[in-house]
Amino acid sequence: MVVTHLKKRLEIIVEAPALHRLTDRLNQAGVTGYTIVPVLAGRGSDGTWSAEGLAGDAGRLVMVISIVDAAKADAVLERVYSVLARQIGIVTVSDVQVIRADHF
Amino acid sequence: MVVTHLKKRLEIIVEAPALHRLTDRLNQAGVTGYTIVPVLAGRGSDGTWSAEGLAGDAGRLVMVISIVDAAKADAVLERVYSVLARQIGIVTVSDVQVIRADHF
Amino acid sequence: MVVTHLKKRLEIIVEAPALHRLTDRLNQAGVTGYTIVPVLAGRGSDGTWSAEGLAGDAGRLVMVISIVDAAKADAVLERVYSVLARQIGIVTVSDVQVIRADHF
Amino acid sequence: MSLLDLATQNLVSPMVLFFALGLAAALARSDLTIPEAVAKTLALYLMMSIGFKGGAEVAKSGITALMLWVMLAGVILSFIIPVIGYVALRAVSRLSPVDAAAVSAHYGSISIVTFVAGIEAVQGQGLPFEGFLVAVAAVMETPAILSALLLARRARPPSRDDEGESAGALIREVGLNASVVMLVGSFLIGWATGPKGLAMIAPFIVDPFRGILCLFLLDMGLVAGRGMREGAKHLSPPVLAFGIIMPLVSAALATLALMPLGLSVGGAALFITLTASASYIAVPAAMRLALPEAKPAIYLTLSLGVTFPFNLALGIPLYLALASWVGR
Amino acid sequence: MSLLDLATQNLVSPMVLFFALGLAAALARSDLTIPEAVAKTLALYLMMSIGFKGGAEVAKSGITALMLWVMLAGVILSFIIPVIGYVALRAVSRLSPVDAAAVSAHYGSISIVTFVAGIEAVQGQGLPFEGFLVAVAAVMETPAILSALLLARRARPPSRDDEGESAGALIREVGLNASVVMLVGSFLIGWATGPKGLAMIAPFIVDPFRGILCLFLLDMGLVAGRGMREGAKHLSPPVLAFGIIMPLVSAALATLALMPLGLSVGGAALFITLTASASYIAVPAAMRLALPEAKPAIYLTLSLGVTFPFNLALGIPLYLALASWVGR
Amino acid sequence: MSLLDLATQNLVSPMVLFFALGLAAALARSDLTIPEAVAKTLALYLMMSIGFKGGAEVAKSGITALMLWVMLAGVILSFIIPVIGYVALRAVSRLSPVDAAAVSAHYGSISIVTFVAGIEAVQGQGLPFEGFLVAVAAVMETPAILSALLLARRARPPSRDDEGESAGALIREVGLNASVVMLVGSFLIGWATGPKGLAMIAPFIVDPFRGILCLFLLDMGLVAGRGMREGAKHLSPPVLAFGIIMPLVSAALATLALMPLGLSVGGAALFITLTASASYIAVPAAMRLALPEAKPAIYLTLSLGVTFPFNLALGIPLYLALASWVGR
Numbered sequence A, B, C: 001m002v003v004t005h006l007k008k009r010l011e012i013i014v015e016a017p018a019l020h021r022l023t024d025r026l027n028q029a030g031v032t033g034y035t036i037v038p039v040l041a042g043r044g045s046d047g048t049w050s051a052e053g054l055a056g057d058a059g060r061l062v063m064v065i066s067i068v069d070a071a072k073a074d075a076v077l078e079r080v081y082s083v084l085a086r087q088i089g090i091v092t093v094s095d096v097q098v099i100r101a102d103h104f
Numbered sequence D, E, F: 001m002s003l004l005d006l007a008t009q010n011l012v013s014p015m016v017l018f019f020a021l022g023l024a025a026a027l028a029r030s031d032l033t034i035p036e037a038v039a040k041t042l043a044l045y046l047m048m049s050i051g052f053k054g055g056a057e058v059a060k061s062g063i064t065a066l067m068l069w070v071m072l073a074g075v076i077l078s079f080i081i082p083v084i085g086y087v088a089l090r091a092v093s094r095l096s097p098v099d100a101a102a103v104s105a106h107y108g109s110i111s112i113v114t115f116v117a118g119i120e121a122v123q124g125q126g127l128p129f130e131g132f133l134v135a136v137a138a139v140m141e142t143p144a145i146l147s148a149l150l151l152a153r154r155a156r157p158p159s160r161d162d163e164g165e166s167a168g169a170l171i172r173e174v175g176l177n178a179s180v181v182m183l184v185g186s187f188l189i190g191w192a193t194g195p196k197g198l199a200m201i202a203p204f205i206v207d208p209f210r211g212i213l214c215l216f217l218l219d220m221g222l223v224a225g226r227g228m229r230e231g232a233k234h235l236s237p238p239v240l241a242f243g244i245i246m247p248l249v250s251a252a253l254a255t256l257a258l259m260p261l262g263l264s265v266g267g268a269a270l271f272i273t274l275t276a277s278a279s280y281i282a283v284p285a286a287m288r289l290a291l292p293e294a295k296p297a298i299y300l301t302l303s304l305g306v307t308f309p310f311n312l313a314l315g316i317p318l319y320l321a322l323a324s325w326v327g328r
């Protein structure tokens, strides 16, 4: 059997202009990595939006995924939240298993 | 400690032409939001497909992520399924935690 | 109530040149499907990278999502790991519910 | 010029050869691909260009009775060709009623790229043609969809819990799809601004047109080749044959329809080409909504992997020959 | 040529009509869209083209005192227009201080596409203009942002746990944003390589320019139409009126500022157009960082859905008329 | 024309300046970027254009013994340069055998954009060159990869559980990669359709070529600058020096190889440029599959961030000078 280790997966949807601000916080919080996925469109409390046709960053969202140590998750979440409280976006946390614990 | 609340995360992969049909259902089911992520390619029971080079929507898939209240999840799932039963696509549900419960 | 079945969700981030190698392994391991999502940028132990402006595949990553039977998950994971051990990338596993068990 | 000469000349044009390159690359499993965003834009560019040029032509010639007659002929053909196709498919193949209806819809509608390739061939022969044919192309896109829906409903009345859209909503959606809007919009702008407007943007929509068409045909070859590789197993021999015989039947009908009308030879060639072409963008998307039970692997592969290459390589020269017989 | 003639001629240009097509398509909920990657590239192309052409012009004419004076006038106008806008908005609308500051910032800064549309109109009249206006456009982008930040801070001093970036970091980031770098960089390269460099790449940056502009304006129409549909409910009548009156106020100020300077008529028309235009790429992104509490639905919709169409359709002919009065 | 004049003239071309702009923007951390989809398409466009033009040239001149000799020389050089590079790197740097093999592979293979920049420089001097050099470029892409694999296997025999692909499968994959297919395919189409085909699509593949090249070089500058920022720490001084000295060694070898052959001066300059250039698209991707243990930060940064700028700015003028000595 493959031995796996429990981690937390943060999935953050955030407006594109604030992306650097968010990844800076993630780095400061000591996460070992993150991955940025494009987003086409969405709907939330601020209404419907779509990236189609946009030449600029405003009005576009991106998704950031970061696998973090369960012990660090709260601290990371707090920092992330300090960005998201002011910007458009959401964050969810879930349990995941990874193979190499040392990598994260 | 950050207080979090349990929600359900729906991840729906659906063919692009049926996207509006799906988001209409989500809206009718009262979800507070969703996010649409592009998909490059995939394989399923209907074979392999790829978006590369396509000028039209047929034959292309997209991914829709929606965070919903656990209490509403079943109702949402039923509506989603009524679309997916006829279209190409799959749906998965998982547990996630969020910070602001009121947002969802 | 909607009856759901427990499956495992593999989320694999892998460098683009090794994508075919990975999907070949997934096929060999008998998964019923997978979905490939584009990735814009990321950071890991090998540093920061971004797909922006790249004309070639090297230096670009993609995300592969595969929903697999819990019973098969270990075997699939082992095969996936045999690719990832040599390439740049990570893999996480999480629990998800699906509606039609036979589809996966 | 003999049919053989026409065919040879057509086959060695850069356009056809770039399509062949794409086909070969996909069949050889090369990793050559055109990004989706670019493929979409190339398609929009083609619509913009032929729409605008057609409109600017009509600005010179004005609306004529001929234009209205040809449009009417186009609408009727688009509506009845699916019926013929459906009956034929049900007779010779084992396709389900829904699959047969979906496939037939593609053949009643039109393919803009086949039309564009036809324009290139017509111009290559130095033949003029009527600018209003762009408008004819636009009105021929949609009737076939309605026709196919009626066929499918006769075969399988919609069930009570059928949550599909109403036919009306669907037709509205199809009528506003990206290609139709771009084609008709550019046509109207070309019409409104006339040759003066055309002169302003000709270095974008006229001069590089052929080269951009080559790039787009390369992409179509790649997609068609991928379709052949993945979809071939879904096509039985009778269905395959349908993909080649049906355009010929449509071409024959179009030729008949043109006899009383007196289009120019170039215009006739294009009208026949339109009628013989099979949709691969608008109709497939409409079918996914209207008849989701129909298998896309069948109709996409047939339209893009069989009929399109056939028309591009052999059909168009043949339609030119037919046109020289019926055209004015 | 009368103002009415100017306006009519402007309205039936392919550029304005493609914008209208996009607007109409979006309002009719067509699925026509331009992929984001292509929209970004079209915007970069426009910067590259006008930057380079402006630089090549300056290579011929050299740096003049006039250029420096016009740049100074531009910077000052960019700095004070937000103050005027802020005071006006606070007086007539119920926008919060932060929203009012964010909206005003857009009107102090400039819109490159409005500028480009102005160039087309000026050239359509056969008027020459000073190449250095591209540099003026570049220096007018940023001061308004600083001005708006000062206004917002006066209204709401930054809280202790305010983790926003410092104004300095922000200005640096805005100064290095993609449009400014592309515009200024191309200007400098055009300057360095002069008419000879221009000749080398003219078939790319000059000839197809108008056609590509049509495609970009189609995209802007689509985005503006979507904004109108989604964002209209966020705009009260006073705010809507602001979107039309503010550019007129800015135009009047620019006209005054030009009186002592002696720009050509074409150049004056462009300077007035710049001043009257409202940013919709650089400033919105800056506001999301600097004043995230301000609602993007308000400022994006107003700038792109109200002021831009107004300037494109009616403003530019008006500014041309103003310029013929103040220009040399 | 003296070497200094050549170098100066090269440095102030719009192409080199746009590369410098990209480099500067990336180093200053501007957010200027070209979308990936567009970057890929620009690269395909360059292949299509130079492939087709080369083929159309060969259609005029026919296959000659000279062509075959130059191809043979290219294949041999592509095969042996990695060996030289490997030995040198192992001697002067502390790179592992696998890293040294991977780096060397890049220098045996070629960079199409360097080749294209060379063509621009050659044409800027009014020099003609042989069209078949495009075919030479195509055959020089792959041998270096095989050579590097053999070197790496000698150093580290593949382990039993080594699940990498066989060398054969790899070579096949590399031989069918997007660039090779596009280049060779366009070459063959250009050959088949000749000057007549070229005339048809010249407004797309010839006229705007230089401008599009500027845009692509801007993108390359951005990517190279980002690489320098991120990857510089992975390069020790000996490795850095290798990135500049190795192309000079390759250029010397190419010059020697040309002595008996009698290429034109322009053709010689291009052959030397090809040999001196280092791959940054095809080989890196192949290395990720064949030698995944090799660190991409080293070879990508070295090829794109050191050797490419060096060749673009200083190498090409130098190779022109060498060619005027050895060319006919």
Ligand SMILES: Nc1ncnc2c1ncn2[C@@H]1O[C@H](COP(=O)(O)O)[C@@H](O)[C@H]1O
Pocket (backbone or CB within 6 Å): A013, A041, A042, A043, A044, A045, A046, A047, A049, A061, A088, A089, A090, B031, B032, B033, B034, B035, B036, B065, B066, B067, B068, B104
């Ligand atoms: N319940 C949700 N599920 C998934 N995505 C959401 C949800 N709510 C918001 N989002 C995403 O987050 C963005 C911003 O949300 P909001 O701040 O609520 O407007 C939306 O446009 C969506 O893309």
Ligand SMILES: Nc1ncnc2c1ncn2[C@@H]1O[C@H](COP(=O)(O)O)[C@@H](O)[C@H]1O
Pocket (backbone or CB within 6 Å): B013, B041, B042, B043, B044, B045, B046, B047, B049, B061, B088, B089, B090, C031, C032, C033, C034, C035, C036, C065, C066, C067, C068, C104
């Ligand atoms: N087991 C799976 N894991 C992840 N994605 C899947 C799976 N099965 C299907 N998909 C995705 O859903 C699409 C449609 O699936 P299907 O209806 O089975 O052809 C596929 O093309 C994949 O993109």
Ligand SMILES: Nc1ncnc2c1ncn2[C@@H]1O[C@H](COP(=O)(O)O)[C@@H](O)[C@H]1O
Pocket (backbone or CB within 6 Å): A031, A032, A033, A034, A035, A036, A065, A066, A067, A068, A104, C013, C041, C042, C043, C044, C045, C046, C047, C049, C061, C088, C089, C090
């Ligand atoms: N902790 C993490 N969370 C999310 N993505 C990660 C994480 N670590 C690595 N990645 C992704 O995987 C890629 C390769 O990781 P690495 O092999 O650590 O350089 C990174 O560039 C990221 O895109």
Ligand code: NA
Pocket (backbone or CB within 6 Å): D106, D107, D108, D109, D110, D111, D250, D274, D275, D276, D277, D278, D279
């Ligand atoms: Na048809």
Ligand code: NA
Pocket (backbone or CB within 6 Å): E106, E107, E108, E109, E110, E111, E250, E274, E275, E276, E277, E278, E279
């Ligand atoms: Na302004």
Ligand code: NA
Pocket (backbone or CB within 6 Å): F106, F107, F108, F109, F110, F111, F250, F274, F275, F276, F277, F278, F279
């Ligand atoms: Na080389």
